[in-house]
Amino acid sequence: MPxxxxxNIKVSxxxxxxxxxxxxxxDGLPAGKRIDLxxxxxxLGRRAxxxxxxxxxxxxxxxxxxxxxxxDGHTCGAPLAAIIRNTNQRSGDYDxxxxxxxxxxxxxxxxxxxxGAQDARGGGHFSGRLTAPLCIAGGxxxxxxxxxxxxxxxxxxxxANVPDExxxxxxxxxxxxxxxxSAAFPTVSETxxxxxxxxxxAARAEGDSVGGVIExxxxxxxxxxxxxxxxxxxxxxxxxxxxxxxxxxxxxxxGFAAANMRGSENNDPFVYENxxxxxxxxxxxxxxxxxxxxxxxxxxxxxxxxxxxxREQDSVDINxxxxxxxxxxxxxDPCIVPRAVPCIxxxxxxxxxxxxxxxxxEN
Numbered sequence: 001m002p003x004x005x006x007x008n009i010k011v012s013x014x015x016x017x018x019x020x021x022x023x024x025x026x027d028g029l030p031a032g033k034r035i036d037l038x039x040x041x042x043x044l045g046r047r048a049x050x051x052x053x054x055x056x057x058x059x060x061x062x063x064x065x066x067x068x069x070x071x072d073g074h075t076c077g078a079p080l081a082a083i084i085r086n087t088n089q090r091s092g093d094y095d096x097x098x099x100x101x102x103x104x105x106x107x108x109x110x111x112x113x114x115x116g117a118q119d120a121r122g123g124g125h126f127s128g129r130l131t132a133p134l135c136i137a138g139g140x141x142x143x144x145x146x147x148x149x150x151x152x153x154x155x156x157x158x159x160a161n162v163p164d165e166x167x168x169x170x171x172x173x174x175x176x177x178x179x180x181x182s183a184a185f186p187t188v189s190e191t192x193x194x195x196x197x198x199x200x201x202a203a204r205a206e207g208d209s210v211g212g213v214i215e216x217x218x219x220x221x222x223x224x225x226x227x228x229x230x231x232x233x234x235x236x237x238x239x240x241x242x243x244x245x246x247x248x249x250x251x252x253x254x255g256f257a258a259a260n261m262r263g264s265e266n267n268d269p270f271v272y273e274n275x276x277x278x279x280x281x282x283x284x285x286x287x288x289x290x291x292x293x294x295x296x297x298x299x300x301x302x303x304x305x306x307x308x309x310x311r312e313q314d315s316v317d318i319n320x321x322x323x324x325x326x327x328x329x330x331x332x333d334p335c336i337v338p339r340a341v342p343c344i345x346x347x348x349x350x351x352x353x354x355x356x357x358x359x360x361x362e363n
Contacts, residue, residue, distance in 0.1 A: 003125070005240050008357040011137045011350055015083075016119040017127035023083035024133035026069070026140065028357075031077035033147070035070060035140055043139040046181070046342040047132060049333070064136050082136050086129075099318045100326055104307025111318060128245050128336065131343040138346020141353040148356070150220040152349045153177030154341050156187050157300055159212035160199035164192040169253070169282035172217045172296045186341045204334035207310030211246075211303050212337035214344045218286070218297035218352055225292040225352070225359045232290025233297070237351040241301055244343050246336055249302030253285025268295075297352070303340050308332035 004012045008028050015022030041063060048062040062084055069080025098120050101107035106126040110118045118124050142152050151174055157164055165188040167176075180186050187193035196212075203210045226233030234252055241247055258266045261283075268279035279295055286297035308328050315326040333339065 005243065006350065006354045009137075009141070009350065009354045011134075013130055013133045013137075015086075015130065015133070016121070016124040017129040018086060018121035018124075019119070021083040021085045022130060022133050023081065024137050025079050025081045026137045027079040029069065029075045029077075029080055029140070029144075031075050033075045033144055034073055035075065035143060037066070037073065039143065040064065040136070040139045043142065043342060043346075044132065044135050046186075047135050047339050049339065062132050080140070082133070084132050084136075100315050100324055101318065102307060102326065102328060103313050103315060104304070108318075126245060131244055131340075131346075134243070134350075135342055135346045138343075138349045141349040142345065145349055145353050145356070148220075150218065150352070150356070151177060152216070152218050152345050152352070153181055154186070154214050154216035154345050154348075155180045156185075156193070156196065156337055156341060157213040157215040159196040159335060159337050160203070160210040162192060162195045162199055164196075164215075165189045167215055167217050167296075167298065169285075169296060169298045170280075172219050172298075174219060177217065177219070185338060200335040203305075204310075209306035209309050209332075209334050210337075211305040212335070213300050213302055214337065214341055215298070215300045216344050216348055218348060221286070221292045221294070221297055221352065221356070222359065223292060223294040224363070225355050226287065226290045227358075228290050233287050233292055233352075233355055234290060234299075236355055237299070237348055240347040240351045241344065244301075244340065244347055246303045246306075246340055247301050247344075248304045250299060252287060252297075252299045254283040255285075255300065258283060299348075301344050303337045306333050306336050 003014065004010060006028070010027040012025045014024070044062045044064065064082040064084055067081040067083065069075060069078050101111065105123060107120065110124070110126060145152060155164060155167070157166065176188065180188060185193040185197065187196065199210055226236070238250055241250055254261065254266060266283050268281040268283055270277055271280050276294070279293065282295045282298060284293065284295070285299060286293055286295040309332070313326045313328070315324055316322065317324050
């Protein structure tokens with residue numbers, strides 16, 4: 001299973017949803033950088049389950065144990081290794097699912113590819129649980145980027161077709177980003193957030209789930225990060241963002257809406273502002289030709305509805321090939337979008353910091 005990403009910063013994630021622990025190894029971090037472990041714990045806390053009515057009842061502290069790579073709170077040049085112990089598994093919930101693939105999950109494809117050798121409990125290595133170690137690596141990269149004046153922040157753009165106020169694509173407000181990060185429900189508009197929570201509650205009451213869209217901004221990135229073709233910043237970010245299991249779509253700037261524009265509408269005019277070349281708009285999402293333009297990098301990730309739902313679903317018995325009715329049971333989020341917000345920030349930060357190191361080398 002390929003579980004590594006990055007070129008300068010190599011991130012390797014290990015473990016399964018119900019294994020003794022999950023973890024990450026981050027190789028290539030520069031030595032001498034201070035890592036605030038309290039800040040990292042707070043970041044992981046935003047992703048942790050069991051905190052409210054719209055997340056799974058599975059409770060995990062998600063406190064990382066740093067095994068190597070830090071001395072007195074500073075990176076020492078050695079690979080940083082960290083684990084999170086799994087303490088609240090209920091593997092018995094999955095006994096009846098070994099031979100009956102859950103719709104919307106990787107059960108069937110994993111069974112065929114790995115011939116039954118995969119860990120099927122809780123989705124094993126395919127589980128969203130593996131976004132916790134991703135957030136360890138991403139949380140560290142967020143701190144390192146912040147030290148260079150680069151900020152990463154996201155909010156829920158929509159849930160169940162209920163929209164939030166979008167970020168200003170030209171001048172994203174850092175104070176607003178910080179406010180959203182500290183909010184219990186990460187939306188710009190509290191009114192929109194309340195309506196989203198009502199939509200989640202309605203789906204949960206019907207034994208169903210809902211998905212949504214997360215909008216993320218990277219602010220302060222200088223001109224020149226990234227490269228052409230396959231070294232493009234969008235591609236480097238997309239590879240890691242699609243490693244978040246629930247992500248099913250990605251767009252930068254105007255994204256798919258640009259397909260319905262004329263060039264005169266989509267093009268962002270260049271202007272001088274405070275002695276710097278900028279653009280009047282940001283339909284390009286802060287990236288031109290795979291290279292950062294100095295404008296905020298803006299993208300949106302589509303998050304699918306939680307596939308584990310309380311309704312009876314149709315499946316098959318893999319051994320006999322007969323049709324069966326499947327009642328999943330267990331503890332599941334009626335909407336994973338709120339907990340996915342820091343995961344999107346983490347994935348973006350890993351990719352951006354990895355590309356930023358190239359920029360530092362070149363300049």
